[in-house]
Amino acid sequence: MAQALQLAEKGLYSASPNPRVGCVIVNNGKVVGSGWHEKAGKPHAEINALKLAGTAARGSTLYLTLEPCSHHGRTPPCDEAIIKAGIDKVVIAMNDPNPLVAGRGCELLKKSGIKVQTGLMEEEARTLNIGFVTRMTLNRPWVRMKIAASIDGKTALKNGASQWITSEPARRDGHRWRARSCAVLTGIGTVLKDNPQLTVRDVETPRQPLRVVVDSRLEIEPETRMLRGEGELIFTANASEEKISALRNVGAHPIMLANESGGVDLVKMMNKLADYEVNELLVEAGSKLSGSLIREGLVDELIIYLAPCLIGDAAQGMLRLPELQNLSGRHVLRIRNLRMIGTDIRIIARVGQ
Numbered sequence: 001m002a003q004a005l006q007l008a009e010k011g012l013y014s015a016s017p018n019p020r021v022g023c024v025i026v027n028n029g030k031v032v033g034s035g036w037h038e039k040a041g042k043p044h045a046e047i048n049a050l051k052l053a054g055t056a057a058r059g060s061t062l063y064l065t066l067e068p069c070s071h072h073g074r075t076p077p078c079d080e081a082i083i084k085a086g087i088d089k090v091v092i093a094m095n096d097p098n099p100l101v102a103g104r105g106c107e108l109l110k111k112s113g114i115k116v117q118t119g120l121m122e123e124e125a126r127t128l129n130i131g132f133v134t135r136m137t138l139n140r141p142w143v144r145m146k147i148a149a150s151i152d153g154k155t156a157l158k159n160g161a162s163q164w165i166t167s168e169p170a171r172r173d174g175h176r177w178r179a180r181s182c183a184v185l186t187g188i189g190t191v192l193k194d195n196p197q198l199t200v201r202d203v204e205t206p207r208q209p210l211r212v213v214v215d216s217r218l219e220i221e222p223e224t225r226m227l228r229g230e231g232e233l234i235f236t237a238n239a240s241e242e243k244i245s246a247l248r249n250v251g252a253h254p255i256m257l258a259n260e261s262g263g264v265d266l267v268k269m270m271n272k273l274a275d276y277e278v279n280e281l282l283v284e285a286g287s288k289l290s291g292s293l294i295r296e297g298l299v300d301e302l303i304i305y306l307a308p309c310l311i312g313d314a315a316q317g318m319l320r321l322p323e324l325q326n327l328s329g330r331h332v333l334r335i336r337n338l339r340m341i342g343t344d345i346r347i348i349a350r351v352g353q
Contacts, residue, residue: 001024001063001065001091001093001120001121002121003022003024003031003034003063004022004023004024004034004045004063004064004065004093005022005065005093005121005124005125005128006022007022007023007024007034007035007036007045008020008021008022008036008037008045008065008066008125008128009022009128010022010036010038011036011037011038011039012180013179013180013205013206013207014038014039014206014207015037015038015039015040016040016131016132016182016277016279016280017040017132017135017182017277017278017279018037018039018040018132019037019066019096019129019132020036020037020065020128020129020132021036021037021044021045021046021064021065021066022034022035022036022037022045022064022065023035023036023045023046023048023049023062023063023064023065024049024062024063025049025050025052025053025056025057025060025061025062025063025087026060026061026062026063027053027056027057027059027060027061032052032053032056032057032060033049033050033051033052033053033054033056033057034048034049034052035047035048035049035050035051035052036048039206044068044069044078045064045065046062046064046068046078046081046082047078047081049062050081050082050085053085057085057086057087058085058086058087059086059087059088060087060088060089061087061088061089061090061091062082062087062089062090062091063091063120064090064091064092064093065092065093065094065121065125065128066092066093066094066096066125066129067092067094067095067096067101067103067105067106067118068082068090068092068105068109069096069098069100069101069105070101070104070105070108078105079105079108079109082109082114083108083109083112083114087114088114088115089114089115089116089117090109090114090115090116090117091116091117091118091120092106092116092117092118092119092120093118093119093120093121093122093124093125094118094119094122094125094126095118097132097133097136097137098136099136106118129279130142130280131182131278131279131280131281132279134279134300135274135277135278135279139271139274140270140271140273140274140298141182141183141270141273141274141278141279141280141281142279142280142281142300142301143270143281143283143293143298143299143300143301144177144181144280144281144282144283144299144300144301144302144303145282145283145285145290145293145294145299145301145302145303146174146177146282146283146284146303146304146305147290147302147303147304147305147318148162148165148166148170148171148174148304148305148307149165149304149305149306149307149318150165150306150307150309150310150311150315151306151307151308151309151310151345152310152311152312153317153318154311154312154315154316154317154318155287155315155316155317155318156315156316157311157314157315157316158314158315158316160193160316165307165309165311166305166307166342166344167307167341167342167343167344168342169341169342169343169344170305170307170341170342170344170346171202172202172203173305173341173346174303174305175200175201175202175203176203177282177303178198178199178200178209178282179200179203179205179209180280181209181280181281181282182209182210182277182278182279182280182281183209183210183211183212183233183273183276183278183280183281183282184198184209184210184211184212184281184282184283184284185212185213185214185281185282185283185284185285186198186212186213186214186283186284186285186286186289187213187214187215187285187286187288187289188213188214188215188216188217188219188220189285189286189288189289190284190285190286191213191215191220191224191226192219193286195224195225195226196225196226196284197225197226198211198226198284199211208230209282210230210231210232210233210276210278211226211227211228211230211232211233212232212233212234212235212273212281213226213232213233213234213235214235214264214266214269214285214289215234215235215236215264216236216237216238216258216262216263216264217236217237217238217239218234218236218238218239218240218243218244218247218254220234220247222246222247222249222250222252227247227250227251227252228251229250229251229252230251231251231252231253232251232252232253233252233253233255233273233276234247234252234253234254234255235255235257235264235269235272236254236255236256236257236264237256237257237258237259237262237263237264237265238258238262239254239256255269255272257269257272266292266293266296266298267296267298270298283299287316287317287318287319287320288320290318290319290320291319291320291321292320294319294321294331294351295321295322297352299351300350300351301336301348301349301350301351302333302347302348302349302350302351303346303347303348304318304346304347304349305341305344305345305346306344306345306346306347307343307344308343308344308345331351331352332351332352333349333350333351333352334349334350335347335348335349336348336349336350
């Protein structure tokens, strides 16, 4: 199963919106076939492994990181291929959270006389596909927020200068998180100040993430660098038909989602991103939008790069959050990983978990 998980990880940058899945087939203690799912529309991991195993698959044990599909989607159901190949036993890391599968794949195998075991290295499999699981169970993406700051928690000088607080290795590592994400989200403040591209540039990737902007008054201009005519999403709350039309003409998709306060409804925005099959969302925004997402309970994970420098109290902070009257209102984090990236400290922490 560990080998199957390593194979699944090969789809880290390419499998979305599908889950990352790996498969290993063993017969008489020997690996006779292996495979992984590369991208949506291409054969699933089981099919690739069965093709490599050929007739040696008969009577073997198949190790799979995710329950095989039992429905017709972009590809035919994998259950049928496993049954036809004469597999004796299937060991599965985790059940598929997709309501179209959700245990039915395992039941079909059992009804066909195949022994089925589930739960081996389930936590590792779930972590690898945490975005897919979140979208299927909560109807929203898994949300990561990336922040680069000084050791005293400042992201920019008072005048807005922020390039570069962290080191080149830290910035390259940040691009790896972009590469694995289905979409990158920022706010209009960052767009107007920095005019970012929001593309993956420092690491190899077979695709670019979808670019998303929260812009309640639709201030973004059609000439903005991140609008490349690739279906960028702009969530807004108040805009003229003329401005909407101008943005549509350059390939962007303005979406009206107003809340009672006249801003963008962030909860409904996350649901809409799930409709666009966004599994993992990376937030790279200013303190105002970042703070709003934290307050709404919409951030699952923080990736914080702390540079070994001090900027001072007058500089801009990480998050714009309301003042607390007592510590019981603090946002509790659970640190999952802590390491050096170049000269910087990288902290990966879960929010409220």
